[in-house]
Amino acid sequence: MSDLAQTAGDGVVSTSVPSFSIWHQGLVAAVFWLLTAAVTWGLPDVLPWGSAGLFAAITATGGVLLLALALTLHRLGAFGRRIAFWGPWLIAVGVWFLVWEYTTAKTGWLPKPFFSPPHGLLQVYVTDWSRLLLCIGYSLRLWGLGFFSGITVGFTIGVALGWSARFNYWGMPILKLIGPVPATAWIPATFYFFPTTFHASVFLVALSCGIPVAILTAAGVSQVNRAYYDVARTLGANDRFLVLKVAVPAALNHVFVGLFMGLYYSFAVLVVAEMLGAKYGLGWYIAFQSAYSAYANVYATIVIMAILCSGLVKLLFVARDRLLVWQERGLI
């Protein structure tokens, strides 16, 4: 423990566990979480939202856990250090819950229906979870089909554009022309050409992520150091080897930039496409609930989408770090 106490002083984020072994930040966080529980349970809602008891129970549990951690963290070793790192965030979340709860449900300063207290969102999950799960399933299916077909085609086209001068001559001007057009601008045409709105939506999602992947893959492949090709050719490599074992790995860094861009674009397009003509899906759910001014439902869905999207971004980071182990690691 002594090494931890020593490093605490010079770290940017203080993770101190003082020598008399109370984790101060945990204590402060516990106070705010318990205060949130007390306010939620003790004060009446201006207008009833439901699930106030449940939210109070959750925050109270969190507060008690934090209190326990504040007293025992110094005995938890590496796990304790990891928790301690998040101390300032745990405080911030407690404060945020308290202010949010107080300004919405308890005082109505931020009025219904435009704003919702945290237990308003909780109420949505409690009452509508089955439909939300169904929507998540539909959205992930549409996104998965679109994203994976889009990046496969985009990557293949990108390699061809970067490798073959002939392909580049015809392909690059077209790509440069349609690349900057937001995929959603094609909605009228695609809904005409595809048999169902589902097929049209898959196409739009694929287009939105395929284009950045194609452009960046092409840039990556065309920027590969010629000397690598010379070395490989003297070693007996044929064109296939040059493309697959030299050009592609050398361009992988660019490809991943394209994949990250494509991931964000595809999510934006997914929601818009679902709003227009889907039966289920998170975008559809948002459009449907907005029409009834059920903004708590909308916020609850936005939270789900944020978690889904950042989860997928996280997965992509893991994939990148696996494939690019040979590189010096940067900050992100």
Added chain:
Amino acid sequence: MSALAQTDGPARALSLDIRSVSHHYDIAGTRFDVLDDISLSLTPGEFVALLGPSGCGKSTLLRLAAGLEHPRQGTLLEDGNQIEAPDPSRLLVFQDPTLFPWRTVRRNVATGLEARGLLPQRAHRIDEALSLVRLEDFADAYPRQLSGGMAQRVALARALVNDPGLLLLDEPFGKLDSLTRLSLQTEFLRLWQTAGFTALLVTHDVEEALLLAGRIVVLSDRPARVLAEFRITADYPRHRDDPDFVRLRRDILHELGVQSV
């Protein structure tokens, strides 16, 4: 003694004939002469050093010999056959190690065998080549984790594992510190003596040429012409304080237009 001597396909040394080769580049529309009527023959197993000032066209000549480019005039023959395209029988070790940064040391060395589909039969050759350049312990390291001298040794192993009959070396020791250079030169000499390939070594270091080569060809400033040839018959290992060595060194520097001290 060497692993190379006891392999399935020990290098059959190949001859190289460079016949009246001239070459130029076009830079921004103007003709830029690089090689001027170069003729040079290497018999199988010979060790020839090409010596010339920086920028005279030495690397260009090696690229032509490797088959990476075609000469504007003249022909290059390997064992009597015209050189048209790169071929793993004749390998070029570049001025920069140019290791593939995404491949481990082992997989860098394996590249040639992998590209020719020989990996299954000759996988054992990779470990032999790595121990030849004393890098067994770094087989799983990535190039960014290597020092300059280690990277150059990997590049050497990557060439040797293919049992080339002709090895073209473009200032392979040029960028190393003097101690590393000395030990690599000695190692390379040992490899040449045991494996018996033909070697054409480009260098701008007179002493290096004198320590290693059986014949030294001195090139002029750009466009490169053959200025003179020196045959060195002294036994290995050679010593810098040997009177013949000192005399040759002075003569060669004189050819290059440098007054020796």
